[in-house]
Amino acid sequence: MRDVAIIGVGQIEVGEHWDTSLRHLSLGAVQAAIADAGVAQADALYVGNMLSGELAGQEHLGALVADFAGLRGIEAVKIEAACGSGAAALRMGYVAVAGGLADVVIVAGVEKMTDLLGHDTTAALALAADGEYEAFLGLSFVAVNALLMRRYMHEYGYSRQDFAPFAINAHKNAVNNPYAMFGFPVTAERFASAKMICDPISLLDSSPICDGAAAVVLAPADMARSLSAAPVRIAASAIGTDSLAVHDRRDPMVLDGAIISTRRAYEQAGVGPEDIYLFELHDAFSVMAALSLEGAGFAEKGQGLRLALDGEIGIDGRIPVNTMGGLKARGHPVGATGMYQIVEVVQQLRGLAGQNQVKDARLGMAQNIGGSGATVVTHILERME
Amino acid sequence: MTDNNDCAMLKPDRDVGIVGYGAYVPRYRLPAIEVERIWTDGKGGTPIKEKSVPGLDEDVATMSIEAARNAMARAGGVNPALIRAVWVGSESHPYAVKPTSTIVAETIGATPHTQAADWEFACKAGTEALQAAIGFVGSGMARYAMAIGMDTAQARPGDALEYTAGAGGAAYLVGPADEALSVFEGSFSYVTDTPDFWRRAHQHYPSHGGRFTGEPAYFKHSLGAARGLMEALGTKPADYTYAVFHQPNAKFPQSAAKQLGFSREQIGPGLLANDIGNTYAGSSIIGLSAVLDVAAPGDRVLLVSYGSGAGSDAFSLRVTKAILERQKRAPQTQDYVARRKEVDYGTYVRFVRKLRV
Numbered sequence A: 001m002r003d004v005a006i007i008g009v010g011q012i013e014v015g016e017h018w019d020t021s022l023r024h025l026s027l028g029a030v031q032a033a034i035a036d037a038g039v040a041q042a043d044a045l046y047v048g049n050m051l052s053g054e055l056a057g058q059e060h061l062g063a064l065v066a067d068f069a070g071l072r073g074i075e076a077v078k079i080e081a082a083c084g085s086g087a088a089a090l091r092m093g094y095v096a097v098a099g100g101l102a103d104v105v106i107v108a109g110v111e112k113m114t115d116l117l118g119h120d121t122t123a124a125l126a127l128a129a130d131g132e133y134e135a136f137l138g139l140s141f142v143a144v145n146a147l148l149m150r151r152y153m154h155e156y157g158y159s160r161q162d163f164a165p166f167a168i169n170a171h172k173n174a175v176n177n178p179y180a181m182f183g184f185p186v187t188a189e190r191f192a193s194a195k196m197i198c199d200p201i202s203l204l205d206s207s208p209i210c211d212g213a214a215a216v217v218l219a220p221a222d223m224a225r226s227l228s229a230a231p232v233r234i235a236a237s238a239i240g241t242d243s244l245a246v247h248d249r250r251d252p253m254v255l256d257g258a259i260i261s262t263r264r265a266y267e268q269a270g271v272g273p274e275d276i277y278l279f280e281l282h283d284a285f286s287v288m289a290a291l292s293l294e295g296a297g298f299a300e301k302g303q304g305l306r307l308a309l310d311g312e313i314g315i316d317g318r319i320p321v322n323t324m325g326g327l328k329a330r331g332h333p334v335g336a337t338g339m340y341q342i343v344e345v346v347q348q349l350r351g352l353a354g355q356n357q358v359k360d361a362r363l364g365m366a367q368n369i370g371g372s373g374a375t376v377v378t379h380i381l382e383r384m385e
Numbered sequence B: 001m002t003d004n005n006d007c008a009m010l011k012p013d014r015d016v017g018i019v020g021y022g023a024y025v026p027r028y029r030l031p032a033i034e035v036e037r038i039w040t041d042g043k044g045g046t047p048i049k050e051k052s053v054p055g056l057d058e059d060v061a062t063m064s065i066e067a068a069r070n071a072m073a074r075a076g077g078v079n080p081a082l083i084r085a086v087w088v089g090s091e092s093h094p095y096a097v098k099p100t101s102t103i104v105a106e107t108i109g110a111t112p113h114t115q116a117a118d119w120e121f122a123c124k125a126g127t128e129a130l131q132a133a134i135g136f137v138g139s140g141m142a143r144y145a146m147a148i149g150m151d152t153a154q155a156r157p158g159d160a161l162e163y164t165a166g167a168g169g170a171a172y173l174v175g176p177a178d179e180a181l182s183v184f185e186g187s188f189s190y191v192t193d194t195p196d197f198w199r200r201a202h203q204h205y206p207s208h209g210g211r212f213t214g215e216p217a218y219f220k221h222s223l224g225a226a227r228g229l230m231e232a233l234g235t236k237p238a239d240y241t242y243a244v245f246h247q248p249n250a251k252f253p254q255s256a257a258k259q260l261g262f263s264r265e266q267i268g269p270g271l272l273a274n275d276i277g278n279t280y281a282g283s284s285i286i287g288l289s290a291v292l293d294v295a296a297p298g299d300r301v302l303l304v305s306y307g308s309g310a311g312s313d314a315f316s317l318r319v320t321k322a323i324l325e326r327q328k329r330a331p332q333t334q335d336y337v338a339r340r341k342e343v344d345y346g347t348y349v350r351f352v353r354k355l356r357v
Helices: A022-037 A052-056 A061-068 A085-098 A118-128 A141-156 A160-174 A188-192 A221-227 A256-269 A286-295 A304-309 A326-330 A334-349 B032-039 B060-075 B100-108 B125-138 B210-233 B251-260 B264-270 B280-294 B323-329 B333-338 B345-351
Strands: A004-011 A044-048 A075-079 A105-111 A196-198 A212-220 A232-241 A278-280 A363-370 A375-383 B016-024 B028-031 B050-053 B083-089 B115-119 B144-152 B167-176 B182-194 B242-245 B300-304 B309-319
Touching: A004 A022, A004 A085, A004 A221, A004 A334, A022 A061, A022 A105, A022 A212, A044 A061, A044 A085, A044 A334, A052 A105, A052 A118, A061 A075, A061 A105, A075 A085, A085 A105, A085 A212, A085 A232, A085 A334, A085 A363, A085 A375, A105 A334, A118 A141, A141 A160, A141 A196, A141 A286, A160 A188, A160 A286, A160 A304, A160 A326, A212 A221, A212 A334, A232 A256, A232 A334, A256 A286, A256 A363, A256 A375, A278 A334, A286 A304, A286 A363, A326 A334, A334 A363, A334 A375, B016 B060, B016 B125, B016 B280, B016 B333, B028 B032, B028 B345, B032 B345, B050 B167, B060 B083, B060 B100, B060 B144, B060 B167, B060 B323, B083 B100, B083 B125, B100 B115, B100 B144, B115 B125, B125 B144, B125 B167, B125 B182, B125 B280, B125 B309, B144 B280, B167 B280, B182 B210, B210 B251, B210 B300, B210 B309, B242 B251, B242 B264, B242 B280, B251 B264, B264 B280, B280 B300, B280 B323, B280 B333
Parallel strands: A044 A075, A044 A105, A278 A363, B083 B115, B083 B144, B242 B300
Antiparallel strands: A004 A212, A004 A232, A105 A212, A232 A375, A363 A375, B016 B167, B016 B182, B028 B050, B144 B167, B182 B309, B300 B309
């Protein structure tokens, strides 16, 4: 196994890109990453995407994006793991480079969600849940998360309003991220009066439907120094899985996939949660933020929300979370999200996060979740001194 | 697409203007809180105060006749035999095949030597007819031509559009500039194939693209037409006394005006959506009739329509001295707005025949 480094990152603004197609979104991110890395060619391209077939009428993204980016001929495939597709693609790129099968690999995440009407998108997103046992019964994806949030409130005695700090933190951090969809702050009052989507999940508990693409360029760490002025080492790359259906889990209030994935990542990197400077977690809905903090070992069961309530998730807190806005405020173009998280951790480790810079950040963790916790992809990145 | 807005501006060989105009709005009003009460338990907010509802015996033909007669009254003494076109733009023509326009032409005495046709371009069918009328008169083919935008707008029960889909519109008699109460300085169109709102054949209610109807549809086209026209004419917002935009709700036209640099005072008199809703093909041009009711000689007016599908027509008008004597010759737009009888949701369902058994 070789050490693998990220030598270039690229992203486009998350938003409603009415005039931009799936391939153009991809191109923007891939070109930016290639330019940042300063490379002219690559050995392989992995494209993370969840719903291009359902939402954009296009599959076969590996060859499509490779060709459109001027890389015709290279090895290229699409990787799908629901909302965890982006980071799953990075995992595949990591495997290729670490195993010595490729040197320079481009990994992109892309999603184009705004071409269809809301009910079509809702139906497509439900494909992340268990088709026969959840979606078949009429559960939308937001409904699955509403059940989790209601249970969390019931088990641990929290109110709906107690979840406000996650949205407030995300929006506050997005203000300084030019690539974020919602670069404006929100208040606890606004959270309290937000439109109800699926009780107890309101608009401000929910990440938006949007378009986006982000990409990185990978190379062996020993080559990285000569290729990049600020390479970042992938200290850990791990995927853990669980049942798709919530009712099949050992405990609906525990993300076993996150526990498995994070434990592997900590072991690979030889670190623990206390060593992590910042955590880009998967706040598709605010309850997932609480469960992720617990699954990743930053809080005991039922105490993830307490971290937020105690003000420990801010840039200067004990564990800064979603430092560039997270899924809630940067946006959640599902198959691209995992790659946005990686790009943002790289920004932090390079010291280029501007006003949101986590002081002296040396190790950062990103965790991308597919479905309600069935696929959990964890990466730990380390600044190369 | 041309990059040269001077070339894209529409201007006939001879100057033409509005010789007469008239509005019409049915008397019934459905408060938006009634729709909210029925469909969202009184929660969720409302985009306007109330919308106009046609009576049981009203349709686009009868309403167009009312507006056309008001336009003829304002024109005063125009020989109707010289009206060589009667064009009605609407999304709610009573017949799928058989013109509304012939009915209107007959009632104002324009038959038989006249063009008569119905226009369809969602909410800009009225200004499309107006563009054609300017060309018809401006080329010398006709001394007068009448363009009407009128609708009894349809909306699916419970849809966001049901709060606003209203009834009303206005008629314009276009003629030579020396007889006009307002002269066209130029017009400009911005049209693309953008499917933000549609109704297929044999469907009763329209469909729409949700948030897609905003930025890439209404705003892109409205702002594109307005900016193109002002650039071609060398005018700026401060040069206009009034500006009127298509008004599908109260928010969109105010946002468009703000983005272009128009003040609330400039758009206030032409902004009727809060009181009568979105009258679709009649929406922007009934705003214009409300402005002409209060305009003074020398005033400049910018009119910007928007029709889904999608396109915008922008017009620059200068009001003449003839306005003063003609304003009072027919009921004013605000007279119709103020003529108000509130109905509840059940009565509205009966009036617009939403119950189909």
